[in-house]
Amino acid sequence: MKNNWPLWEVFIRSRQGLNHKHVGSLHAADADMAIENARDVYTRRSEGVSIWVVPSEQITASNPDQKDELFDPAEDKVYRHPTFYDLPDGITHM
Amino acid sequence: MDIKSLQDRFQEKVDAEIKIEPRDWMPDDYRKTLIRQISQHAHSEIVGMLPEGNWITRAPSLRRKLGLLAKVQDEAGHGLYLYSACETLGVERDDLFQQLNSGKAKYSSIFNYPTVTWADIGTVGWLVDGAAIMNQVPLCRCSYGPYARAMVRVCKEESFHQRQGFEILLTLSKGTEDQKAMLQDAVNRWWWPALMMFGPNDADSPHTARSMNWKIKRFTNDELRQKFVDVCVAQAEILNVTLPDPDLKFNEETGHYDFGAIDWDEFWAVVKGNGPCNKQRLVARNKAHDEGAWVREAAIAFAEKKKQREMAVAS
Numbered sequence: 001m002k003n004n005w006p007l008w009e010v011f012i013r014s015r016q017g018l019n020h021k022h023v024g025s026l027h028a029a030d031a032d033m034a035i036e037n038a039r040d041v042y043t044r045r046s047e048g049v050s051i052w053v054v055p056s057e058q059i060t061a062s063n064p065d066q067k068d069e070l071f072d073p074a075e076d077k078v079y080r081h082p083t084f085y086d087l088p089d090g091i092t093h094m
Numbered sequence: 095m096d097i098k099s100l101q102d103r104f105q106e107k108v109d110a111e112i113k114i115e116p117r118d119w120m121p122d123d124y125r126k127t128l129i130r131q132i133s134q135h136a137h138s139e140i141v142g143m144l145p146e147g148n149w150i151t152r153a154p155s156l157r158r159k160l161g162l163l164a165k166v167q168d169e170a171g172h173g174l175y176l177y178s179a180c181e182t183l184g185v186e187r188d189d190l191f192q193q194l195n196s197g198k199a200k201y202s203s204i205f206n207y208p209t210v211t212w213a214d215i216g217t218v219g220w221l222v223d224g225a226a227i228m229n230q231v232p233l234c235r236c237s238y239g240p241y242a243r244a245m246v247r248v249c250k251e252e253s254f255h256q257r258q259g260f261e262i263l264l265t266l267s268k269g270t271e272d273q274k275a276m277l278q279d280a281v282n283r284w285w286w287p288a289l290m291m292f293g294p295n296d297a298d299s300p301h302t303a304r305s306m307n308w309k310i311k312r313f314t315n316d317e318l319r320q321k322f323v324d325v326c327v328a329q330a331e332i333l334n335v336t337l338p339d340p341d342l343k344f345n346e347e348t349g350h351y352d353f354g355a356i357d358w359d360e361f362w363a364v365v366k367g368n369g370p371c372n373k374q375r376l377v378a379r380n381k382a383h384d385e386g387a388w389v390r391e392a393a394i395a396f397a398e399k400k401k402q403r404e405m406a407v408a409s
C-alpha cells in the first residue's frame with residue numbers, strides 16, 4: 001500500500017533575530033507530526049530555535065520561464081540606489 | 095524555445111556555475127541521472143544503518159554507545175535529506191522505497207559486508223565514512239541545487255562519524271595483543287571493499303565524462319580513490335596497522351602512493367547480489383517497512399479524525 005503522508009516544506013529560524021529559512025522537506029501525517037519530524041531531521045545539533053512547516057501543495061511559486069518578465073523591470077531603475085545621486089565633495093554622514 | 099536552445103542555455107548556466115533548481119528546464123537525461131544517483135545515495139544511507147545498528151546494544155561502554163547511536167541516527171537523517179532532494183525531481187518517496195525493497199535499486203555495495211567484531215565498527219567509521227566523505231565533499235558543489243544543499247548538511251555531520259570510528263581504533267591500537275589483532279583483522283577485511291566504494295576504474299566508467307560536463311561529478315573515480323589512498327597511509331601508521339596491499343608504495347615521481355589491482359570480479363559479484371549480506375539487508379529492510387505499515391496507516395487515520403473533529407467544532 002502507498003504511504004500517503006503528505007509532503008511538508010520545512011523552514012527554520014536558526015537564532016533569534018534571523019528569518020526562517022527553507023531547509024528541505026519531509027513527509028508527515030499532520031502538522032504536529034511534521035514539526036516533530038522536522039525537529040529530529042533538521043535540528044539535531046541545535047540548528048534552530050523555531051520551526052515552520054507548510055504543506056508543499058500550498059506553496060505557489062513563480063514560474064522560472066517568466067523570470068525575465070518578472071525581474072527585468074528592476075534592472076534599469078538605477079535611481080533606486082543611493083549611488084545614482086550626486087553629492088558635493090566633503091559632505092559626510094549621508 | 096526549441097530543444098537545442100534550451101539545452102544550450104542549460105549548459106551555459108552549468109558552465110557558469112549557476113545552480114539548476116527544481117523548476118528550471120533540464121535535459122531528461124540530466125534528470126534521470128540525478129534521480130538514479132540521489133536515490134542510490136539515499137538508499138545507501140538507509141541500508142548503511144544496518145551493519146552498524148548491529149552493534150549498538152553491544153557497544154563496550156556508554157560513551158561508545160552514545161556515539162554510535164548518534165551516528166546511526168545521522169545516517170537516517172542523511173537518507174531523509176537525500177530522498178527529499180530526489181523528490182524535487184518529480185519522483186515519489188513511495189516509489190523509491192518500492193525500488194529499494196524490491197531489490198531493483200542499487201545501494202553502495204560496501205554495506206553488503208558483515209560487521210563481525212567491534213573493531214569493524216571503528217573501521218567502518220574510519221574507512222567507509224572516510225571514503226564517503228571523499229566522495230561527498232565535491233558533491234557539495236554539484237550543479238543541482240537541492241542535492242548540493244543536502245550534501246552540505248551531510249558533510250558537516252560526517253566528520254564526527256569518521257572521528258568516532260578512528261577513536262575506537264586508536265583505543266584498540268593501545269590495547270591488548272588480542273585487541274590489536276582484532277584491529278588488524280578488521281582493516282584487512284575492509285580495506286579493499288573501501289577502495290571499491292569509488293566505483294569502477296575511469297576506463298570502465300562510461301558516464302563519467304557526461305556527469306563531469308554537467309558538473310554533477312567534479313572528480314573521476316580514480317582521482318578520488320587516489321586521494322583516499324594517499325590520506326589513509328599516514329593514518330594507518332598512527333594506528334600501527336598495515337594496509338593489506340604488498341604493492342602499496344610511495345611513488346617519488348607522481349608524489350602519490352601506487353597501489354595494487356582491485357578485484358573487480360568481487361565488486362561486480364557483490365553489486366549483482368552475491369555479496370555476503372545482500373539477502374540479509376533486503377530482508378531487514380522489508381521487515382522494517384512491512385512491520386511499520388500499521389503505524390503509517392494509524393497516523394493517517396488519526397490525522398483524518400483530528401481534522402474532522404476540528405471541522406465539527408468550527409461548524
Ligand SMILES: [Fe+2]
Pocket residue numbers: 139168169172248252
Ligand atoms: Fe551518511
Ligand SMILES: [Fe+2]
Pocket residue numbers: 169223226252255
Ligand atoms: Fe556517515
